Amino acid sequence: xxxxxxxxxxxxxxxxxxxxxxxxxxxxxxxxxxxxxxxxxxxxxxxxxxxxxxxxxxxxxxxxxxxxxxxxxxxxxxxxxxxxxxxxxxxxxxxxxxxxxxxxxxxxxxxxxxxxxxxxxxxxxxxxxxxxxxxxxxxxxxxxxxxxxxxxxxxxxxxxxxxxxxxxxxxxxxxxxxxxxxxxxxxxxxxxxxxxxxxxxxxxxxxxxxxxxxxxxxxxxxxxxxxxxxxxxxxxxxxxxxxxxxxxxxxxxxxxxxxxxxxxxxxxxxxxxxxxxxxxxxxxxxxxxxxxxxxxxxxxxxxxxxxxxxxxxxxxxxxxxxxxxxxxxxxxxxxxxxxxxxxxxxxxxxxxxxxxxxxxxxxxxxxxxxx
Amino acid sequence: xxxxxxxxxxxxxxxxxxxxxxxxxxxxxxxxxxxxxxxxxxxxxxxxxxxxxxxxxxxxxxxxxxxxxxxxxxxxxxxxxxxxxxxxxxxxxxxxxxxxxxxxxxxxxxxxxxxxxxxxxxxxxxxxxxxxxxxxxxxxxxxxxxxxxxxxx
Numbered sequence: 001x002x003x004x005x006x007x008x009x010x011x012x013x014x015x016x017x018x019x020x021x022x023x024x025x026x027x028x029x030x031x032x033x034x035x036x037x038x039x040x041x042x043x044x045x046x047x048x049x050x051x052x053x054x055x056x057x058x059x060x061x062x063x064x065x066x067x068x069x070x071x072x073x074x075x076x077x078x079x080x081x082x083x084x085x086x087x088x089x090x091x092x093x094x095x096x097x098x099x100x101x102x103x104x105x106x107x108x109x110x111x112x113x114x115x116x117x118x119x120x121x122x123x124x125x126x127x128x129x130x131x132x133x134x135x136x137x138x139x140x141x142x143x144x145x146x147x148x149x150x151x152x153x154x155x156x157x158x159x160x161x162x163x164x165x166x167x168x169x170x171x172x173x174x175x176x177x178x179x180x181x182x183x184x185x186x187x188x189x190x191x192x193x194x195x196x197x198x199x200x201x202x203x204x205x206x207x208x209x210x211x212x213x214x215x216x217x218x219x220x221x222x223x224x225x226x227x228x229x230x231x232x233x234x235x236x237x238x239x240x241x242x243x244x245x246x247x248x249x250x251x252x253x254x255x256x257x258x259x260x261x262x263x264x265x266x267x268x269x270x271x272x273x274x275x276x277x278x279x280x281x282x283x284x285x286x287x288x289x290x291x292x293x294x295x296x297x298x299x300x301x302x303x304x305x306x307x308x309x310x311x312x313x314x315x316x317x318x319x320x321x322x323x324x325x326x327x328x329x330x331x332x333x334x335x336x337x338x339x340x341x342x343x344x345x346x347x348x349x350x351x352x353x354x355x356x357x358x359x360x361x362x363x364x365x366x367x368x369x370x371x
Numbered sequence: 372x373x374x375x376x377x378x379x380x381x382x383x384x385x386x387x388x389x390x391x392x393x394x395x396x397x398x399x400x401x402x403x404x405x406x407x408x409x410x411x412x413x414x415x416x417x418x419x420x421x422x423x424x425x426x427x428x429x430x431x432x433x434x435x436x437x438x439x440x441x442x443x444x445x446x447x448x449x450x451x452x453x454x455x456x457x458x459x460x461x462x463x464x465x466x467x468x469x470x471x472x473x474x475x476x477x478x479x480x481x482x483x484x485x486x487x488x489x490x491x492x493x494x495x496x497x498x499x500x501x502x503x504x505x506x507x508x509x510x511x512x513x514x515x516x517x518x519x520x521x522x523x524x
Contacts, residue, residue: 037493038454047457050469054477061513065485065506068497 034069049079053086057122084121097144098205103179105155107142113155115179126155126177129185134162136170139216141198145226148209153179154226156211158198172197176229188229196222196231204253204260212260214253221253221260221282238262238280238294256281262294374406375421377414385421389428393420394464411462416455419445423468446475449524450491453479487521 036043052060052074060083064071073079091114097105099118106123107113111130116123139160146153155177160170174190176182190196198213205211210232213222221235251264260282279297373390375383391397399407409417426441446453453476460468480488489496498506507514 035494038491039451041454041458043454043492044461047461050473051477051480054474055481058513059481061510062485063488064510065498065503066488066496067494070494071498071506 034073035067036070049073052079053083057083057087088121095142095201097142098203100144100146100153100205103144103153105142105144107140107157109137109140113142113157113177115153115155127184129157129175131159131161131173135173136160136162139170139197139200141200141203143198143203143205143211143213145205145211145224146209147227148207149227152181154229155179156224156226157185160197170197171195190224190231196220196234198222199250202250202253204255206255206260207258212253214250214262221262235282235292238296251280259283372405373400375417376406376408377412377417378410379414381414381417383417383421385424389421389424392424392427392465392467394466396463409459409462412459413455416452416459419452419456420459420463420465420468424465427467442471446471450476450479451524482520484521487523491523 034045034048036048052063055063060074064074091106094106094108094112094114097107102118104116104118105113106116111128113126113129114123115126136159139158141158143156144153145156157175157177159173159175161173163169163171172190172195174188175185176188177185196213197216199216202214203211205226209226211224211226213224214220215222219237221237222231223233223235224230225232251262254261254263256279262280264278264280277298280294281297283293283295372384373387373396375385375390375396377383387400391400396407412420423445426438430438448456453472457469457472457476460472480491483491488494496503
C-alpha cells in the first residue's frame with residue numbers, strides 16, 4: 001500500500017505540475033533500489049526520473065535492459081502514464097480523419113500529416129510534402145482508408161494546385177501514402193477527371209475498402225477505391241435537392257448501418273415551420289453501378305424544441321445506429337431515434353459531449369490532446 | 372551583498388538581486404543571512420552557477436535572444452559537469468536551470484549504447500544473459516537504429 005508523503009524540505013523542486021507522481025512513488029523507487037551514480041555520487045531517484053521523462057520513447061525502451069530496477073521503473077504503469085502526460089504531442093489546428101482500426105490521421109494545411117494510435121497514444125509523422133508552385137493550402141484535404149485485400153492503411157491527400165496559365169482556376173493533385181510500405185508520398189492520377197475536388201472533412205470510409213468523398217462544390221459523390229488507388233465512380237447527388245439548407249452548407253456524408261448516406265437539414269423560411277433532417281441513403285440496385293438510387297428519409301423536429309437553425313448543430317451521427325444527436329436551443333442534447341425524440345437532462349448531456357470531445361484533436365498550444 | 376562560500380572554502384560576493392533566483396538562498400536572505408556556506412557545492416561548480424544567475428538576472432526582452440544563446444553554450448559541458456550542476460541547482464532550488472539541464476542530459480544519453488550507459492552511471496547489470504536477450508527481443512525495434520554511439524561523455 002503506497003502512502004502519500006509530504007514533500008520533505010530540500011527535496012527536489014519539480015518545476016512541473018506533475019510532481020505528485022514522484023511524491024507518491026518515492027517509497028516505491030527506494031524499495032526498488034535504483035542505483036545510478038555519476039563520478040562517485042549517488043543520483044537521487046527524483047532526478048533519475050526527471051531525466052528519463054525527457055528521454056525519447058525509443059531510447060527509454062532500450063534502457064529497459066540496463067538493470068532490473070530500471071526495467072521495472074520504465075515498465076511501471078504510473079511512470080508510463082506520467083511520461084505520456086509530459087510528452088504529449090501538440091496537434092493544435094489539425095484536422096482529423098475517421099478512426100480505422102484504432103488509427104487516426106491528423107493533418108494540417110502546412111504539410112504535416114501524422115498517424116496516431118488511439119490506444120497507445122503514439123504518433124508518427126509522415127514525410128513532409130507540399131506541392132511545388134502555387135497552391136491553395138486551405139483546400140488541402142486528407143483522408144484515411146484501408147485496403148482489405150492487402151490489409152494496409154493508406155492516407156489519401158488532395159491539393160488544389162493553380163493551373164499553368166494561372167487563370168485562377170485550380171486543379172486537383174492526388175497523393176497517396178501506404179503506411180508501413182511507402183517511404184514517400186506517391187502522386188496518383190486518380191482515374192477520373194481532375195475536376196473532382198473533395199470537400200474538406202466530408203468523406204467517409206466504408207468497410208468495403210472505398211472512401212466516399214463529397215465534391216467540394218456539391219452535386220457529386222466520388223467513390224475512391226483504396227486498393228485500386230483511384231476513383232472508380234462518380235455518383236450524382238439526389239436530384240434537385242442539393243443543397244437543402246439556406247446556409248448552403250454541404251450535406252455531410254456518413255455511414256449509417258453500413259450504407260452511405262447524406263445528411264442535410266432544412267428550415268423553412270416562413271415562421272414556425274418545423275425543421276427537417278433529411279437523410280439520403282444510397283441504395284444499390286444490385287445489378288450494376290447505374291442502379292444506384294437514393295432513398296430519402298425525413299425526420300421532422302418540432303420547432304418548439306429548436307427554434308433557430310443557428311442553435312441546432314448536428315453533433316454527430318453514430319455509425320451503424322439509427323439515431324442522431326443535436327444540440328437544442330437550451331443546450332440540451334436531443335436524441336432522436338428514428339421518429340421520436342427523447343430529451344436528456346443537461347448533466348447527462350455534458351457527460352456525453354465530454355466523451356465525444358475526447359475524440360477531437362484540437363486543443364490549446366502545448367497542451368496535450370487526449371484521444 | 373551576500374557572501375557565498377564553496378566547499379573548497381572560496382568566497383564570492385554577489386548582489387542579492389542576482390542570488391534570489393535560488394530559492395534556497397532567497398529563504399536564507401529573508402532570514403537575514405549575509406554569509407551562506409554551501410558545503411555541497413565546489414568552487415568550479417559555484418562559479419558556473421553564479422555565471423548562470425548573473426546572465427539570467429536581467430530578463431528584459433532585448434536580452435532574450437542573448438540568454439538563449441548563452442544557455443545553449445552553457446550546456447556544452449561534460450556529463451560530469453552537467454550532473455554537478457544538477458546537484459547544485461537541485462540543492463539551491465534554481466528551477467530554470469534544472470529545466471535546462473534535464474533535457475540536455477537526456478539528449479546527451481539517449482543514443483548511447485547500453486554498455487556506455489552502464490559504465491557512466493555505474494549501473495550493475497543484474498540480468499542473466501538469457502533475461503537480457505529476452506528484453507532486447509521484446510523491444511527489438513527500439514534497438515534498431517543508426518545513431519547509437521558509445522562515448523563515455
